[in-house]
Amino acid sequence: MDEIIEGNFQIIGGNFANAGEASMQMKAKLMELGVDEATIRRAAIATFEAEMNVIIYAAAGRLHYYITPHNITIKIEDMGPGIEDIEQAMQEGYSTAPDWVREMGWGAGMGLPNMKKNSDEFKIDSVVGEGTTVEMIINFS
Amino acid sequence: MKLSNVVDNLSLEVKTGKGNLQNNVTGVYISDLLSDVMGNSKEGNIWITLQTHLNIVAVAGLKNLSGIIIVGNRQLQEDVLQKAEAEKITVMSTPLPAFEIAGKLYQLLNQ
Secondary structure (H helix, E strand, C coil), rough: CCCEEEEEEECCCCHHHHHHHHHHHHHHHHHCCCCCCCHHHHHHHHHHHHHHHHHHHHHHEEEEECCCCEEEEEEEEEEECCCCCHHCCCCCCCCHHHHHHHHCCCCCHHHHHHHHCCEEEEEEECCCEEEEEEEEEECCC | EHHHHHHHHHHHEECCCCHHCCCCCEEECCCCCCCHHHCCCCCCCCEEEECCCHHHHHHHHCCCCCCCCECCCCCHHHHHHHHHHHCCCCEEEEECCCCHHHHHHHHHHHH
């Protein structure tokens, strides 16, 4: 594989029914390319958690992935409330999710930590009232 | 062990994904927190949960789980069953609570 492969997805806030669509398509693409299983697993976990965050917290967002022969970059930009204290949000177990989201088994404060744990590079920027951008790079082994 | 052996021994009702019953079971993961399952379950695991909404299908698919056991006779909505069937995810159901089905499964897998 020597070409660059990209994908773009719109994610609508509150649309739990379509959650995982971007991750599943990306996973299928990585499998098609013969990327090793451990890397696919990390990319799928990180991307799904990112999708869920947009669905749970934002009005809408966009997910873009970019595959080179060496790695995959996943970038998620949302129009959400933004995160006031990123350090706190990165702590395992910290969550601002409402009760009804917690009843679904989300909002356990594991999303951002899971994303970071499964990425080789993890960048997060947020502006309160505007939105949050996350960029993750996962290297192929 | 094959999923079909688990289904027979534990009298599970198979709701969807009947085509996967020859798949191997690598172990079991029990959690109702979806991020926990995303982070910590292993490929081929059976997932025991009381969650019944649509997102369980995506989690099981992304993690290549061998199946989902829904406990306590909780009913699944038609849209969830359709999605699980479309994604070839085996969803099973038991009237037992999580502790009891887990105990039986533990015995069965460690025979």
